[in-house]
Every structure is written in C-alpha cells, then in structure tokens.
Amino acid sequence: MINVFHIVSNKIWSGPEQYAYDLALRLRNDDNYYIEVVCKKSEAVFNKFRSLEIPVSILPLKGLTDLDSPVRFARLLKRGQNIIHVHTFHDAFAAIWAKHIAENPNTRIVLTLHGVNRPRINYLSKKVYRDLDRIVFVSQRSYDEFVPRITRLDRKKCVIVRDSVLPARSEKLAQAPQLRQQLGIGSDQALIMYHGRLSHDKGLDVLLRAITQLDSSKYHLVILGEGNHKYVAQQKAFIVANQLVHNVTFLGFSDNVQAYIRQCDFGVLPSVVPEALGLSNLEYMMHGKAHIATNNGAQLEYLENGKNALLVDPDNPYELAQAIEQLTTDAVLRSRIGMQARHDFNDHLNYDTFYKQMTELYASLFKAP
Template sequence: SSDIPYYNLPLSGVFDLFSALRIRKIIREESIDIIHVHNFKTLFSIVYAKILSKKKPKIILSRHLIKKAKNNPLYNFLYSKIDKIIFVSNMAREEFFLSNPRIEKSKTLVIHNSIKPQEEKANTLNIREDNNISEYALLVTFTGRIVPDKGVDILIKAFSQLKPENTYLIIAGSGEEEYLKELNKLVVECNLSSMVIFLGFVKDISSLIAQSDIGVFPSVWREPFGLSIIEFMQGGKSVITTNNGAQKEYIINNETGILVEPGNAEQLSNSLKTLINNKQLREEIGQKGKIYFEKELSYEQFYKKIISTYNI
C-alpha cells in the first residue's frame, strides 16, 4: 500500500549502530509495538534499537532455514531479547535446538508457510500454443530456482529413462548460469531436445500450474518448506517431491503427493511413470492435495496464526 511508510536501512549485522539509531527513531515516531524480522543478521540492529528505546516493542523472528542454532555468548544474548521465534517447519525447529542454544522452547512455535488464494484472471501464458504442443499432451512441470540443490538434473535423468510419448517436461525459473548450461547439455545428451522446454523466469505461475498435469520438485537439499509444492497442491495438481526435508510434514505419501529418495533418478522415474500412465490416480492425488491445502495450509489459517503470535 502506498500509505505505508518505507525505510531503506543497511541492517548489516553486529556492528550496524546506524540502523539501530534510525530504528529507535522509527519506534518512537511511529509508536511501534511489534517488530517482525526474518534473519539473525537483521536482528542485531533491532535488538540494539529496543535497548536504546524507552518504548519496548516485542521482537518476533521467523526462521526459514534448517540449520543448528549458533551457541555462543553473542547469539545467546540475542536469544534473550527475542519474544518469539516462528519456525516454518518442525524439522527446522528440531534442527535449531540440536546445538542446545540458550532459549526456552516455550518461546518458539511452528507455523507452516502458505500462499495467498489465486486471483481469477485470464491466462497470460499459453504453453501449448507457444510451443506447438497438443492439447492432449501431458505437461510435467518444475518451478523454482535453477540451482544444483533443486535436483533438476535428477529430474532430467529420470525423464530420460521414460521418454514418455506425448509428454513434455517444462522447467520454469532462473538461476545459476553454469548449472543451466549443464542442464541444457544433459538434455542434448539424453536426446530430449524435443521434449524439454526451458521457460526461464515465469511471472504468471498460476497460469503455468493450471496448464500442467504433474508438478515435480526433486530437491537434494533439505527444504525448510517448499512454496512451489503447495502452489501445485492449491491448484489441485499431483506432485512428486523428495522425502529429505519438511515435505514429509504436509505430503502424505501416495495420498496428497508422492515422496521419493533424493538423488534417486530411477525411483523418480518410476513415480513419474505411475502418474503419467494413470490419469485417475493423478487426479485423485491432486484433489486430495488440494483438500489438504485448504484444510491445513490455507492463507487464512496462516494469517490467523501469525496475528495470534503478535498478541503475545
């Protein structure tokens, strides 16, 4: 909204007193009650500002990583100044506490991420028309950052084991240039040039999802919480993803999606084959995923949980 004040601050970490002084002024002038931050680097200036202020706003941190907490005097000082830490998954919370940081678990909670409802609008993207694809062909789609952690190379290898008729692999997203070159080379080596389409960055993801049949997210790293996955669930599309991250917290294997081992191209290929060859199963999993999303992961629930946290 244009009437919300916006401030551009360095927020550069432990020695950033300039940002702290600016934030102290903002706290005083705007009568701030709550400050919600999303990483520890930002938190330093926020904590300094609170110490320097007469008004003492509550500090809430959202943790978006699966990573052990730093356990040293400096960070234990930060933990003592936080009112709540919100983790995006149980796995993220459990990993954080493995290093025994000096913060009470009662000051932490888990709120799964969500996405806003898709607005009704005309498609700005027509994959089939733009790429001369038959309306009867299946579209297997990956969306996200094109980086090694996302396992897109595993997906291409899995697809090459099938070479399914009348099926296309759509890869949407931008990322590391060298990795993209490797993927393009792999497509050529696997004789998949006519079956794999790189779209680059796609703004209208909802149009892409609507035209897709299967969403595949073969991450080889532990996903703290995969937004791309729940976008497909929201759209009623079946999904295949890996079982090494927080996906297990919202994907019930063979019900709301299919889980596979990370880096296992053969297992991924078999799961793709199952969904490609079984329209009924594909649609059932998509609908169950959508029902689960609406019941457990809707933006309305997410919003209520965040607001409830603000009322500490």
C-alpha cells in the same frame, strides 16, 4: 493498532521475501495493524513491495558491523506498539540494536527461520536468542533441528507456525499465455512442471537425469525459475547432449507461477536438501494438481505417498523416473491425488489458518503474562 515492520535484506526474490510480501498484503487491509517494509537498495525487491502501496524504507542492512541501519531504523520505533519481524539471523542484530536505541518498551522482535538449520551456539548468538521475543519455525522439522541444540533456551519463545500460500487474483491468473498452444504440446503429452530456484539443492539436475529414461513422445517439461548462471548453463548443455531440446523448455522467472501451475498435468519438486516446509508443494496442492516430492524434509508432515502426492528418495533419478512415468501414463491417478491434495490444503493448510495463527502471535506479545 500494532505497527509491524518487516525487515528483508536479500537482494533477490526468494521464499522469505514472498513470506513477508504475502503477510504484508493481508496486514495492510487489517485495521488492527500498520505495516511497513525495510529492505536493501535492490530494485527487484523494492519495486515488488512498493506495488503493495505501503511505506518501504531502504537501509544498508549489512549485519553486525552496520551501525547506521539500526540508528536510522530506531526513528520509526519511538512511539506505539511495534513488532519488528525479521527473516534472517543477521537481520536480528539490526532489530535488537534499533530496539535499544529507540528505548520504547513496547517494541517486540520476531524471527522466522525459513530453513532447516542448526543454530549458532557462540556467546553472541545465544545473546541474540535471549533478546528475541519469539522464534517462529515453519515446521516441526525445522524446530527439531534447532531448539534441542541450544542449552537454556527459553522454549516458550519458540513456536511452530506453518506457512502457506495465497491464491493469485483471478485477473492475474488469466494473464499467462496458453502453454500447450505456445509450445506446440500435443494432447497426448503430459505437461510436467518444475518451478523454484534452479540449483542442485532443489534437484533440477536430478530431474533432468530422470527424464532421460522416459519415452520422449509422452511428456514435455516446463522449467520456471532462475539460478546460478554456471549451473543453468550446465543443465542446458546436458539437455543438448541428451537430445532433450524438444522436450524441455526454460521459461525463466515469472511472478505469475500459479497461472502456469493451473495448466500443468503435474509438478515435480525433487529437492535434494531437506525442505523446512515447501511452499512450492502447497501451490500444487492449492490448485488440485498432483506432484512428486522428496521424502527428506517437512514434506512428510503434510504429504502422504500415494494419497496427496508421490514421494521419492532424494538424489535418486531412477526412482524419480518411475514416479514421473506413473503420473505421465495414469490420468486417473493424477486426478485422484490432485483432488485429495486440494482437500487437504483447504482443510488445514490454507493461508487463512496461517494468518490467524500469526496475528494471534502478534497480539499475544502485548498481553500481560
């Protein structure tokens, strides 16, 4: 049996936490693995992982200057075959220190990089890269932005394993309220959905500028997610100033997003910054929903304009408005794109494919060279 320890140090729930959660959910039912999570003292994150009914340890996880966390964590690594799976660069420090303190030669460290980021190239960072056993990139785009910029990096350690999303349980999908009925949305209005972090990076303000150009009788936009209070307040003020109050509803954070996706006509994900993968995109695809995305990140690796999505330039409200208008008025196009998206997800983007690749990676770390 292989012991897998996921370290997640964010205090809020975001993409890396969901990645670790979904993987832990699958690993806990796999007889080949023991799974445990290490996190900060954050009620939201701690309680979410505890719901999996697996061991969850709380450590400070303060980065390079934190010596307490690796000392305490090392106690978990004294025996067996151990994999420490970290999701941020600064958590790699704690993992490396803990490995050295534990003095167990059967301990490996895996870092998944969830963004499109250039690497740090100072002396200490290069030493961290050397001490890692695998660096996992969630797309070719994230790999290309990172790996060529580091001289003498062992590229055998660098692998691309595209992440995916797990389908929600049927009983959970049934728990969400009926949006059309709750919000009074008519059958002649398209129910449009945005979900994710509420920020300029994700393009929410671009989306709101875009819908000012649309016929207000033809759509209703539902927004799921949380963000910086000042930014959210600015967007709500924009909605009031542009008389969109009856066309836009903020529903806040939900841990049952897929239940809402199933009810929408199509989604809009207008990210301004390049996406390393775009798990939100995959959620629409999984449920057979058309969606609009930007063409500036790894979306281009699995989305084709007009086939399984509509793609637009980032930070371009005029082009985005045209795409929204197209899907709002053409139900046949929505259906065709959604059907193709579901086929592509089931064919090569599904979670079973990701899980098989990840567990094969885990097992390979203990095979003789």
